[in-house]
Structure formats: C-alpha cells, structure tokens
Amino acid sequence: MKAFLILEDGTVFEGTSIGSTKDMISEIVFNTSMTGYLEVLTDPSYAGQAVVMTYPLIGNYGITPDMESKKAWPDGYIVRELSRMPSNFRCEGTIQDFLKEQDIPGIAGIDTRALTKILREKGTMNGMITTNENYNLDEVLPKLHAYKVGDVVSKVTCSEKYVLEGNGPKVALMDFGAKNNIARSLNDRGCEVTVYPANTPAEEIISANPDGIMLSNGPGDPADCTSIIKEIRKLYDSDIPIFAICLGHQLMALANGGKTYKLKYGHRGGNHPVKDLQTGRVYISSQNHGYAVDADSIPESVAVPAFVNVNDNTNEGMSYVGKNIFTVQFHPEACPGPQDSGYLFDRFMDMMGGTK
The missing domain is CATH 3.40.50.880 (Class I glutamine amidotransferase (GATase) domain)
Structure with missing residues (x-):
C-alpha cells in the first residue's frame, strides 16, 4: 500500500505503508543511531513525535527483550528500508508486526537522507503520514501548521x-x-x-x-x-x-x-x-x-x-x-x-x- 509523508513546508515523499494505516500528524525528528531502534521506539521521550531513522536498514535483529518501557511511544516511524528477514538468537518477532501491534503508522522506501537534510537546514517541522492518495495539500498544510505537541x-x-x-x-x-x-x-x-x-x-x-x-x-x-x-x-x-x-x-x-x-x-x-x-x-x-x-x-x-x-x-x-x-x-x-x-x-x- 502506498503511503505519503507530507511536511509543513509542502514537501511530499512517497513510499510504502508500514504498521498502522491510520493518518498521523506529529513533529518529525531524526535519530542517527545505527542500532537500538527498539530502545528508540519504546523511549517515552518520543511521545508527540514521529521518528526518522537515518541508518538505511532497520529491523536486522528483529524485536528483542530490550524495551525501555511497556509500549512504543512515537506517533510515527519513518525508514529507508525494513529488514524482511531478521536474524538474532533473541529475536521474538519482526518490527513490521510490532508496529502493527502498537498501532503506529509508518512509511518505508523514502529517501531518509534527503528528508534529514531538509530537517537540518529548515529545522524540525510537523508532518503527516497518510495512505490517502487523494490528499489535498490546501487542507493538510493548515492542520500541520496548527499542530502542537502539548502536555505529554x-x-x-x-x-x-x-x-x-x-x-x-x-x-x-x-x-x-x-x-x-x-x-x-x-x-x-x-x-x-x-x-x-x-x-x-x-x-x-x-x-x-x-x-x-x-x-x-x-x-x-x-x-x-x-x-x-x-x-x-x-x-x-x-x-x-x-x-x-x-x-x-x-x-x-x-x-x-x-x-x-x-x-x-x-x-x-x-x-x-x-x-x-x-x-x-x-x-x-x-x-x-x-x-x-x-x-x-x-x-x-x-x-x-x-x-x-x-x-x-x-x-x-x-x-x-x-x-x-x-x-x-x-x-x-x-x-x-x-x-x-x-x-x-x-x-x-x-x-x-x-x-x-
């Protein structure tokens, strides 16, 4: 299923839907860690944010018992590529299934390097992940500008x-x-x-x-x-x-x-x-x-x-x-x-x- 990441400056990335298919509006931030994606997903400090992983391949070792809390907290998850066949002796499942279980919408297959450069040059901004191919920028952009993280x-x-x-x-x-x-x-x-x-x-x-x-x-x-x-x-x-x-x-x-x-x-x-x-x-x-x-x-x-x-x-x-x-x-x-x-x-x- 197609998915789209829409930034508040009007930039649109097209990729593939991962996890939940619900629409999501959040603050878009990037993380430069090469490993530790499960710790990132279960860190409560990411509440109110959607995370871009700059490392290009995520999910190599699947889901392991390394959670920092009882659930995942980011509003959304953005990656270049998800590993299709995780390999680790402690692996308990795939990151794809984990995102679905946690009801977190995400997008894969986009140029996360280009996205990170935009966030570095223009600063952190709000964005939307949607699977609606008929989205209307004139309707979406005002919602993105109005979004506030609030009390988390x-x-x-x-x-x-x-x-x-x-x-x-x-x-x-x-x-x-x-x-x-x-x-x-x-x-x-x-x-x-x-x-x-x-x-x-x-x-x-x-x-x-x-x-x-x-x-x-x-x-x-x-x-x-x-x-x-x-x-x-x-x-x-x-x-x-x-x-x-x-x-x-x-x-x-x-x-x-x-x-x-x-x-x-x-x-x-x-x-x-x-x-x-x-x-x-x-x-x-x-x-x-x-x-x-x-x-x-x-x-x-x-x-x-x-x-x-x-x-x-x-x-x-x-x-x-x-x-x-x-x-x-x-x-x-x-x-x-x-x-x-x-x-x-x-x-x-x-x-x-x-x-x-």
Missing part, C-alpha cells in the same frame, strides 16, 4: 508509585517518562528505587526520607511543566542529593530561574561527544532532546556548567553550587557502544554515602 509528560508517567527492592540507599525516582534502564542502573548498584508519578507533591517525596532523588528524562517542552517545576524547587531546597537526566536537567534549571530554548533540529542518536569540563575528558553519549538549557541564564553563584556538547557547544550538564545536585542532558544509563558515562551513577552513589 502526563501521558507517559506511571499512574501510581511502585518499588524496586534493594538493600542499599533509598532513591526516589520522579517518572517524567523514565526509561527502564535508569531504575535498573540504580537497582543494580543496590539501591531501593521508589518510582513516583510526575505530579507527586514534593512534600510526599521528602516525607519518605529518601537518601537521594532522581529526576528522569521525558518528552515535550520543559517550560510547559509549570506545576512540576514548582515542586522541583521544593526538592532543591530540601538538601537531599539529586541527580537529574535530560528533561530532569532542564526542569532543575527552570526551577532555579534558568531558561531553556528549542534547538533547530535537536540531538538524537548514540554518537554525540560531550566534554566533562572538570576533567577535560570527552565521552560519546546517547542523546534524545529537542531543547537545551541556556547556561548563561543561571547565575554562577547558583550553578556552573559541568558538561558541554563538543559539536555545537550547547550545555550538557550543570553542577549546583553548595548543593549535592548535578544534572546532565545526555543519557548515562544508555549504552550506545561506550559505557563510560555510567560512572555518573557511581558519583550519585557517593553523594548518597555509597553502598550501605
């Missing part, structure tokens, strides 16, 4: 708190769209992890007397999370050690009077170099974000930059002065090949007093 944190957070048992420090993990491996990385170090819904009052967290607080990744514009930002400010004032990743990093900056801004086309992939400003060492990191913290908007008396993106010099982390708080924009729980940045979890353990 409330859609991806857990509905009630739950606990991963452990014998070490007690960690309160705020779920703004947390990937499974964040809780797992803490649990593997012996932590007892209590995962809380995004709208949990700070007083409830503090009254539980955790040894540390983890602020997770998540989707959407951080500035839209106004009520969450107020609660994070209370957590900041509590003097409990805090480690924040991605959206959590942005929300902590906003809670301290900082500003965030939208990147032209974002950072999404497993090959982004970041420099630790304390040691001068560069790490290859996994990233997925469309917004960045304006480090200059935060007084040096409050926080200082801890990491910087080597490609474009955007902020990749902050260290808060006089507080046991540090935040990073990238994903130390992910393993894009190197696992070097996992040491940040060890630093968090040290802040909490180490293994008990």
Whole structure:
C-alpha cells in the first residue's frame, strides 16, 4: 500500500505503508543511531513525535527483550528500508508486526537522507503520514501548521508509585517518562528505587526520607511543566542529593530561574561527544532532546556548567553550587557502544554515602 509523508513546508515523499494505516500528524525528528531502534521506539521521550531513522536498514535483529518501557511511544516511524528477514538468537518477532501491534503508522522506501537534510537546514517541522492518495495539500498544510505537541509528560508517567527492592540507599525516582534502564542502573548498584508519578507533591517525596532523588528524562517542552517545576524547587531546597537526566536537567534549571530554548533540529542518536569540563575528558553519549538549557541564564553563584556538547557547544550538564545536585542532558544509563558515562551513577552513589 502506498503511503505519503507530507511536511509543513509542502514537501511530499512517497513510499510504502508500514504498521498502522491510520493518518498521523506529529513533529518529525531524526535519530542517527545505527542500532537500538527498539530502545528508540519504546523511549517515552518520543511521545508527540514521529521518528526518522537515518541508518538505511532497520529491523536486522528483529524485536528483542530490550524495551525501555511497556509500549512504543512515537506517533510515527519513518525508514529507508525494513529488514524482511531478521536474524538474532533473541529475536521474538519482526518490527513490521510490532508496529502493527502498537498501532503506529509508518512509511518505508523514502529517501531518509534527503528528508534529514531538509530537517537540518529548515529545522524540525510537523508532518503527516497518510495512505490517502487523494490528499489535498490546501487542507493538510493548515492542520500541520496548527499542530502542537502539548502536555505529554502526563501521558507517559506511571499512574501510581511502585518499588524496586534493594538493600542499599533509598532513591526516589520522579517518572517524567523514565526509561527502564535508569531504575535498573540504580537497582543494580543496590539501591531501593521508589518510582513516583510526575505530579507527586514534593512534600510526599521528602516525607519518605529518601537518601537521594532522581529526576528522569521525558518528552515535550520543559517550560510547559509549570506545576512540576514548582515542586522541583521544593526538592532543591530540601538538601537531599539529586541527580537529574535530560528533561530532569532542564526542569532543575527552570526551577532555579534558568531558561531553556528549542534547538533547530535537536540531538538524537548514540554518537554525540560531550566534554566533562572538570576533567577535560570527552565521552560519546546517547542523546534524545529537542531543547537545551541556556547556561548563561543561571547565575554562577547558583550553578556552573559541568558538561558541554563538543559539536555545537550547547550545555550538557550543570553542577549546583553548595548543593549535592548535578544534572546532565545526555543519557548515562544508555549504552550506545561506550559505557563510560555510567560512572555518573557511581558519583550519585557517593553523594548518597555509597553502598550501605
């Protein structure tokens, strides 16, 4: 079945329908990872977006037990070619069947390199995937211009708190769209992890007397999370050690009077170099974000930059002065090949007093 990808600038790509055949309007973003497509599909940070995979052949090893959440979150999926015969000893099915089961519409057979160049040059834009060959641009384009991602944190957070048992420090993990491996990385170090819904009052967290607080990744514009930002400010004032990743990093900056801004086309992939400003060492990191913290908007008396993106010099982390708080924009729980940045979890353990 034919499918069409229509961008808000009027560009149209024709390809083949994969997954669900329903019409989809979303923000179109690209990911440069060569592997890890299942982790991408099940990352809650992609809620409200349709993902273009720049690597030309997707699905080689099928669907494996590497999901970062219980379901897939992107609105749509865009690829050059899907593997017809996946091969892996852990393979449990094909990506084609997975997209259908998850009701995610997609398109294959288009020039994803050309599409990515458009998004890099013109910036992230909205688009539609449709199987309707009689689409009318005059009707579609106004809908694309009007689309807003909106509040997606409330859609991806857990509905009630739950606990991963452990014998070490007690960690309160705020779920703004947390990937499974964040809780797992803490649990593997012996932590007892209590995962809380995004709208949990700070007083409830503090009254539980955790040894540390983890602020997770998540989707959407951080500035839209106004009520969450107020609660994070209370957590900041509590003097409990805090480690924040991605959206959590942005929300902590906003809670301290900082500003965030939208990147032209974002950072999404497993090959982004970041420099630790304390040691001068560069790490290859996994990233997925469309917004960045304006480090200059935060007084040096409050926080200082801890990491910087080597490609474009955007902020990749902050260290808060006089507080046991540090935040990073990238994903130390992910393993894009190197696992070097996992040491940040060890630093968090040290802040909490180490293994008990």
